[in-house]
Structures are given as structure tokens and as C-alpha cells.
Amino acid sequence: MTTRRGFLVSLFAAGAGAAAPSLGWAAAGSPAYLAAAKEPDGGFALFGLSADGAETLRVPLPARGHAGAGHPSRPEAVAFARRPGAFALVLDCAAGAVMHRLTPPGGRQFNGHGVYDPTGELLFTSEQVADGSAGRIGVWDVADGYVRLDEFATGGIGPHDLRLMPEGATLVVANGGIETDPTDRTKLNVESMTPSLAYLSLDGALQERVDLGPDLAQSSIRHLALRDDGLVAFAMQWEGPTGAAVPLLGLHRRGAAPVLASAPLADELAMQGYAGSVAWAGDGTEVAISSPKGGRLHRFGPDGVFLGAVSRADVCGLAPRGTGLLASDGLGGLIAVEAGAPAALGRMDRAWDNHIVAL
Template sequence: MDRRRFLLSMSALALPLPALAATGNDTSLPRLLTASWDEAEPLAGLVDGKRIALPGRGHGIVPVPGTTEAFIVSRRLGRWLARVDWRQGQLLQRIDAEFDRHFFGHAILSPDGKTLLTTENNDETSQGMIGRYDARTLQRIDELPTFGIGPHELLWLEPGKILAVANGGILTLPETGRTKLNRGQMLPSLVLLEWPSGKLLSEHVLDDKALSIRHLARCRDGTLGIALQAEYPEAAAHRNAPLLATLRDGVFRLAEQPEALMGYGASIAAAGDEFLVSAMRGNRLARWRSNGTPLPALAVPRPAGIASDGRQAWISSEAGGLYGYTPETAALFELSGLPARRWDNHLVLLR
């Protein structure tokens, strides 16, 4: 569905489009990095800059502070990790996954910028791992367990000391590609690891094991927001499946939410004291206060990545659009004049 048809359909349903026509918002475009894809051409780069051809579909992007470089991680069952120069539009370096390992699409830099950490799978045992690489050379240093299956996004809770890992709980293996092998017995968990020892500090699980714990963001009050993706056998069950869990004051719980978000949180970010989750299949930007109180979701066609500077957010759409969002006014506005590509699930702000 293109954006025009989507907006018309929303109008027909009399659903709120609170601020698509809002005025007075900062419509200037910051520097945003993301991957995009179609069957023939996986790309990455600045949304309005030079395109970088990738060996396959890219997913998570980690800018290298103070440089024009970034790391791009291949998507689940990923075989490659790349370093790119986003200003030049060049792929500078590519490494393949270690023997009997594959990437899960996300990485994070250590606070000193010297080490790159990636989520990986041990293809022999199916256990989740964190690969440690020298960020300068991409030489692999070692690995540590994530105490779970299918680790996805990583986030520092205390830079250099406590690392949060979203163990998605879904088993995939190289010989069966992206087929989910343990539906019905998923083991998702949020774990906090002491760094650099990798010691397990705490593990948090939900009662509903069909909710895959995938993406992480932290509000300025310290609350950790966790975007979920439901994996029920029946498609209809996804309609009102929870999209957000929070870890606040040591309590891990699901947040209430509006109806029909359709159970797939593509990404999460925090802006102001809000958590924003892209409800891609529900065509909404879902919003909550950091205490888990739901706010009205805003209509966005196939929202994908969300980037935030802490005060304002930017949202990409798989349907090709890019939007800005201001929490103070709940204003959502489309950024015009940009190339319309099929944006991947993550959008990164360069500071």
C-alpha cells in the first residue's frame, strides 16, 4: 500500500491522524543512517546520501563516533559484518562470521570505542553468544554467552559495566535458514550481564513465552523499554498482542496498550519521557509514558526504524516515507523530498 492509499484508508476508517498536517515543527533533516532492501538490491547509507551496496540485507547500524564510518550487521543468519564510510558511500571492510557462528543483526560499541560487540549464534549448540571484536581491525577477540537463544539487540545500562541483552528466544539454524524451529517452546529473556566479565547479573522473563524480546531503549528516567514481537500459531491472536514490556525499579512487566497494534514491534526508541515502538503490522507509531501508561498510537504506514536525540524522534517507513515526531506536542509530520526506499527496521541518528 502506498502512502496516499494508506492515508485515504485511514480517513475512511475515521481513525485519528493527529498531527500529519501539524505546523511549526522542525522539518529539517538530521543525518540518519539506515539500511534498505528489495529482492535485487540491499543498500545502506544516509537516507538522503550516497548508497552503499551491501553483500546482503543489512540490519543494525553502529556509527563510529567522531568519524564518517559505521558498522553494519547482516540480518539474522547473517554471514557478514561490514565497515562503511557513509559520507563517501563506500564499503571499506567486510568480515565473515566466525566458523560455526552467525550474526543476528545487531552490535554495539564499548564506551571507549575500542571493542565492537555483536549478537551471534553458536551453530553447533544453538546458544546465543556475544562476539567481541577489535573495532579498529575487526579481528575477533573472543566470545561470551548470552544465557539465551537468538540474542538480538544489545544496550548499555551502565556504560562499560552492565549490558542488557534481548534474547529473542527463537531458534534458527543455518541449514534451515530463517525457519523458526522452536515455535511453541520459545525461550525469550532479557538478561543483564556484568561487563567485561560477562557474568549473569539477572534474567527477566515474561509468562507468555510467545512474546519474543527483541529491541531495547532507555528513557531518561532510567526505565528500560523492550519492544516485543509475538509468535502465536494463529494469525488472529496477534491483533492485540503486547508490544512493550518495561523494566523499571527491578520490575519486569507488560505495558497496556491500544487495540490492533498487531503484535510486531519493529524497533523502539525513547524520546522525552515516552517510549515509541514502530507497530509495523498495525500501521501505527505506538507510544507510552515511561511508566508504561499507553498514549494514543499515531497512524504511520508500515513504520520501521525509529531514531531519537532524546527530545525528538524520526521514523522511517517500509512504505518509503520518513517522519518526524515531537513528544511535547505529539506532532507527527512527514518529511518530504526524500528518496522513497523500502527502509529496514532500524534508523540511526548521527550526532
């Protein structure tokens, strides 16, 4: 089998993927976003949404979806199961059909997130070893029908989100630091967690790792958002004693110490130690985290200064929209947030899952 390094060298040397396919996302209604949801009959589907919140496509899913990844040029998307998951579906969003069903190797589990490389020739998936929760990144050859090419370590345990840095040559991974039971998600190491932010080359070399230190060792790093200049925002979930007012947002620029962003005490407590999603506003002037448990989202400046809160029951999904943000909730609502002012875009008869993926 072709090695990962050899494949990458040949891929970029030949300029693979440089020619844009003739069939683009316009064939699927030109969605601006993808989001999974539960429907009134108990079924699940992945939806495409316009910038104004209108439905542009629907593809059924066999079980609850979590996040997804959109191909950079073709109307293809990968829908990931909620972690720990056993499926990832490659969807033809123009035809509304399943193209491929990805299954991790024996002893592995998908962890809900993935990302394409800039050419769309490779897919990287967040995974863990079922026994012990050691982190792995699966590498899939898209051009060869999503055949698994290789895998490499994430530099931590319990990885969740991963993103491609703006320069297109580095992955950043949120290692949650939690060992979980492979069958029922029971957390096995809450007293000895090791959350970290890891930067990896596309062939798996660990370039930089950021640890939070003993005071925040029980702050699981879960989700990521990137600004165009490479500033990483990471959302955390507190696994320590209840009632603690700990920061749930961190900001990191490579080579520097992380900045931990805190809200005023009452606001921090209202989040109930849980940040479900994170996103930069479209103009990059602020970043938000959401808490479905607390029914609110918090806004911060790029320096970590708290800008304010927006109340919304069961809010979780976040994505850039225009110069502001798009948010979704478990009651079917879609909300635009501009400079802290929410405006309803509509409500649909479904329960949106945790994430909105911007295309």
C-alpha cells in the same frame, strides 16, 4: 592471543581511545542517523540522514541490511546483514568504502545488531550458534583492524538486539528465546520458547536475567531502547496463536520486576502481535513501538500508560529526534512525531529497512 579480560584491563588502564581522532563524523556530512534501504534497482545501501531527513551519505551493501552501529568518534559504521547473516561490513562513511568485512566463526551467525564500547576500541556483535541457537556475543578488537578477540554467552538463545547501558560498563541483550533452523529461519521451538532480558559485564559475566513467565513465554524479546537514566524499553513479537491481544512493550529497571505496557484491546489487536522497533522520544517523556504489519506506532509513558496511536502504512524504523521521534516506512517516507502529531519530512525512492540508528 591476548585474552579478553587482559585486553580490557590494559585498554581501560591505559585510557585507550581517550584522545579523539582528528577525523570525525563531520567528514561524512555530520549525519544524525544511519539507516539501510532497498533501492529501486533491487540493490541495497546504507544511508546517512540529517535530523531533517536529508541524505548525507550512501554506501552500497552486498545484500539486505538490518541495523548498524556508528563509531563514537570516527566516521566508521558497521552494517549488519539481516539475521541469520554471514556478513558485517565496516564502512568508511567519509570515503564511501568498505574497510573490513567481518565473518563469524564457523558454526556462528550474525543476528543483525552490534554496539561499540564507549572508547570505540571494541565492537560487540549479536550472534548465535547455528545448531541450537545458543546466544553469543562476539568481541572484536577495533584498533587491530577488527580482529576477533573473543566471545561469550548471552544467557539465552536466539539473541537479537544488544545495547550498552548508560554507565558504559554493562551490555543488555534481548534474547528472543527462539531456536531457528540455520538455513531457512524456520522456528523450531515455538511451544517451548525462553525469551529473556540479560545484563552482562563487558567481559561476559551474567549480572541479571529477566524472564517473562509462562503466560508470555511465546513473546519473543527482540529490540531495545535505553533512556539516559537506564530505564530499558523492550519490544516483543508474539509467536503464539494468532488473534491474541498481548502486550508488545516492556519496561525494566535493574533490580525491579518488568512493567508490561498494554494498549486498549482494539489498538492491541491492530498491531497483529508484532513490534518491529522501539525508541524513546528525545526528551525521554514517552516511548514508542512500531508495527509494519499493523501500519501504526503506539506511544506510552515511562510508567507504561498508553498515550495514543499514529497510523502510517508499513512504518517500522524509530529513533529519537529533538524532543520527539523520527519514524521511517517501507515506502520511502520519513516522519517526525512530536507529542503524537506526525509531520512528513519527505519521501525518497527507496524502501527503508526496519531500523534507524541514532549517532
